[in-house]
Amino acid sequence: MNDNARFEFLLRMGDNALVLAQRLSEWVGKGPVLEEDIALTNVGLDLIGQARMWLSYAGEVEGAGRDEDALAFRRDQHGFRNLLLVEQPNGDYAETTARQFLFDRWHLLALGAMTRSRDERVAAIAAKAGKEVAYHVERSSDWVIRLGDGTDESHARMQRAIDGLWMYAGEGFLPDATDDAMAEAGIGPDLAALRAPWREGVAAVLAEATLALPADDFAQRGGRQGRHTEHLGHLLCEMQFLQRAYPDARW
Amino acid sequence: MTSEWPLWEVFIRSQHGLAHKHAGSLHASDAEMAMKNARDVYTRRNEGVSIWVVKSADVVASAPGDREALFDPANDKVYRHPTFFPMPDEVKHI
Numbered sequence A: 001m002n003d004n005a006r007f008e009f010l011l012r013m014g015d016n017a018l019v020l021a022q023r024l025s026e027w028v029g030k031g032p033v034l035e036e037d038i039a040l041t042n043v044g045l046d047l048i049g050q051a052r053m054w055l056s057y058a059g060e061v062e063g064a065g066r067d068e069d070a071l072a073f074r075r076d077q078h079g080f081r082n083l084l085l086v087e088q089p090n091g092d093y094a095e096t097t098a099r100q101f102l103f104d105r106w107h108l109l110a111l112g113a114m115t116r117s118r119d120e121r122v123a124a125i126a127a128k129a130g131k132e133v134a135y136h137v138e139r140s141s142d143w144v145i146r147l148g149d150g151t152d153e154s155h156a157r158m159q160r161a162i163d164g165l166w167m168y169a170g171e172g173f174l175p176d177a178t179d180d181a182m183a184e185a186g187i188g189p190d191l192a193a194l195r196a197p198w199r200e201g202v203a204a205v206l207a208e209a210t211l212a213l214p215a216d217d218f219a220q221r222g223g224r225q226g227r228h229t230e231h232l233g234h235l236l237c238e239m240q241f242l243q244r245a246y247p248d249a250r251w
Numbered sequence B: 001m002t003s004e005w006p007l008w009e010v011f012i013r014s015q016h017g018l019a020h021k022h023a024g025s026l027h028a029s030d031a032e033m034a035m036k037n038a039r040d041v042y043t044r045r046n047e048g049v050s051i052w053v054v055k056s057a058d059v060v061a062s063a064p065g066d067r068e069a070l071f072d073p074a075n076d077k078v079y080r081h082p083t084f085f086p087m088p089d090e091v092k093h094i
Helices: A003-025 A034-062 A068-073 A093-114 A120-148 A152-169 A177-184 A191-208 A231-245 B031-042 B064-074
Strands: B007-014 B021-027 B048-055
Touching: A003 A034, A003 A068, A003 A093, A003 A177, A003 A231, A034 A068, A034 A120, A034 B021, A034 B031, A068 A231, A093 A120, A093 A152, A093 A191, A120 A152, A120 A191, A120 B031, B007 B031, B021 B031, B031 B048
Parallel strands: none
Antiparallel strands: B007 B021, B007 B048
């Protein structure tokens, strides 16, 4: 097992949390109701905290002097290793909810497996993050059911959101050489094994929400290898602007 | 849309508190959402260990106009306060 694989693995976990948190921050002050605005921001803040833990550790493993901030604000999009799902735009509230729901359910399973990691630091981060994500899962599942089993319009929008994002939902179950190395070393999860429990959970919620489970399981991939959709560059533009324009600026 | 959701009153029991205290109010479509919203809006800074939510419509409140009738009669009944008993010096914190 080489440390480069571990560095990549940690970037992937950190970038998922960081990019999704940045997306959620775009809702601040614009949520549909005050309570939901605060609740969604809480989820974003949880993810920022998780991103810091993963990226700090990634920087230590890399050993090139990059800290969490350097990794977050000084990498260009091809250096990012997040799932394509989390970089997709917010859209309407159904799309934000669908993205969160599909990701949260993958996230909780992945973290659950990582609590048994042979890397104690990974296990500790996963245990801490898992408590937060358990609540995220409950919240996003709840909203899928409310909107799906709501009015005609909310049902139609929720179905459209699930259908539209579905091709990004499967990327987290497609391991590459890095994942194989991590799973073999007992550090990372066996991603392919997460698919069945994920599907079962998603199907149960969609059924309760009176929504149809999409039939086509084609999955876009590439985010975890640095090949992204056109949306990530714009997100990074905004997120990284300050550190790009004023390097090393501090509060 | 917000106005269609009923108002709820939130009561939080803090880490060291024995009783739930009124923390504020929020809008939610049902009890389950009210509980989640209360968690997110009122316990973000580790304020609580227990939450009650009650529909505001279910709270029966005294009317401000009844204030004199309800509370003034107690004003001149000083003998209802236990201030006329000599307290032994050994008893502290009363």
